[in-house]
Amino acid sequence: MDTVIKVLVENTTPRSPLLGEYGFSAQVLVDQHNILFDTGSQAALFSNSAALGVDLSQVQDIIISHGHYDHTGAVLPFLEKYGGRNIYAHPGIFAHRLVDLPGGKQLDIGCRFTKEEAARMGARVIPIDGFTEIYPGVYLTGEIPRVTEYEDVGGNFVYEKEGQFYPDLLPDDMALLIDHREGLIILSGCSHSGMINTLDYCRQQTGRTRVLAYIGGTHLMTASPLRLEKTIEALKSYEVEKLIVGHCTGFYAAAQLYNRLGGQRVIKMEVGASFTF
Numbered sequence: 001m002d003t004v005i006k007v008l009v010e011n012t013t014p015r016s017p018l019l020g021e022y023g024f025s026a027q028v029l030v031d032q033h034n035i036l037f038d039t040g041s042q043a044a045l046f047s048n049s050a051a052l053g054v055d056l057s058q059v060q061d062i063i064i065s066h067g068h069y070d071h072t073g074a075v076l077p078f079l080e081k082y083g084g085r086n087i088y089a090h091p092g093i094f095a096h097r098l099v100d101l102p103g104g105k106q107l108d109i110g111c112r113f114t115k116e117e118a119a120r121m122g123a124r125v126i127p128i129d130g131f132t133e134i135y136p137g138v139y140l141t142g143e144i145p146r147v148t149e150y151e152d153v154g155g156n157f158v159y160e161k162e163g164q165f166y167p168d169l170l171p172d173d174m175a176l177l178i179d180h181r182e183g184l185i186i187l188s189g190c191s192h193s194g195m196i197n198t199l200d201y202c203r204q205q206t207g208r209t210r211v212l213a214y215i216g217g218t219h220l221m222t223a224s225p226l227r228l229e230k231t232i233e234a235l236k237s238y239e240v241e242k243l244i245v246g247h248c249t250g251f252y253a254a255a256q257l258y259n260r261l262g263g264q265r266v267i268k269m270e271v272g273a274s275f276t277f
């Protein structure tokens with residue numbers, strides 16, 4: 001199962017003309033499948049893909065890791081340019097999502113497309129709420145059980161329903177899992193379920209313990225020192241060959257991971273980075 005993962009959108013860029021943009025998007029080539037995992041928040045997907053020689057017209061399916069703007073912002077522009085596609089996502093991505101800001105204000109950080117808008121452009125949203133094999137050896141986790149006591153969603157997230165506000169636990173957060181012959185490859189958008197919960201669920205569902213790579217945002221940028229410490233201790237005890245972190249990991253957490261787990265294991269991702277397994 002030959003796999004190539006190329007980072008198309010990430011907060012940081014190593015060189016011009018590649019653009020850094022708050023968000024995440026990666027192209028996943030696995031055997032004959034060409035998948036777009038998330039889309040970033042605005043237009044960087046298109047200019048970065050052009051600069052990297054990635055032909056987005058060849059993308060067969062879109063996977064949405066969760067319903068936040070920085071992962072869904074380029075879905076409609078993509079459909080407009082390249083036509084309808086299957087969009088795999090948890091049905092919870094369309095919640096009306098807000099984040100509390102200082103001074104009592106709220107910011108809409110929700111999904112930047114509706115099911116109806118996607119349908120109008122010829123796309124089909126395929127609901128994924130449980131562990132699902134989408135191609136041989138390629139899985140979507142669906143909702144990830146929250147088991148560890150030290151992990152949380154990573155922010156003051158709320159959603160609105162019929163005028164009432166509720167804490168948003170991001171049940172739609174899911175990872176892409178590739179059951180590679182040499183170990184698991186896990187791709188996560190923001191890891192709102194917690195990186196350890198995500199790893200544990202993937203290991204449990206496949207019965208495999210060796211992880212070739214965990215790639216994505218980890219949402220450790222808001223982690224307490226205790227959470228960070230416990231996460232690092234757990235990672236030390238796991239067979240994880242590469243941790244390729246970025247987006248909402250934050251500088252401090254990435255530096256801690258690098259220092260404590262070593263430069264052989266921890267890589268800070270940036271736009272244009274490509275990983276072959």
Ligand SMILES: [Fe+2]
Pocket residue numbers: 023024068070071189190217247248
């Ligand atoms: Fe994010």
Ligand SMILES: [Fe+2]
Pocket residue numbers: 066068190192
């Ligand atoms: Fe997020």
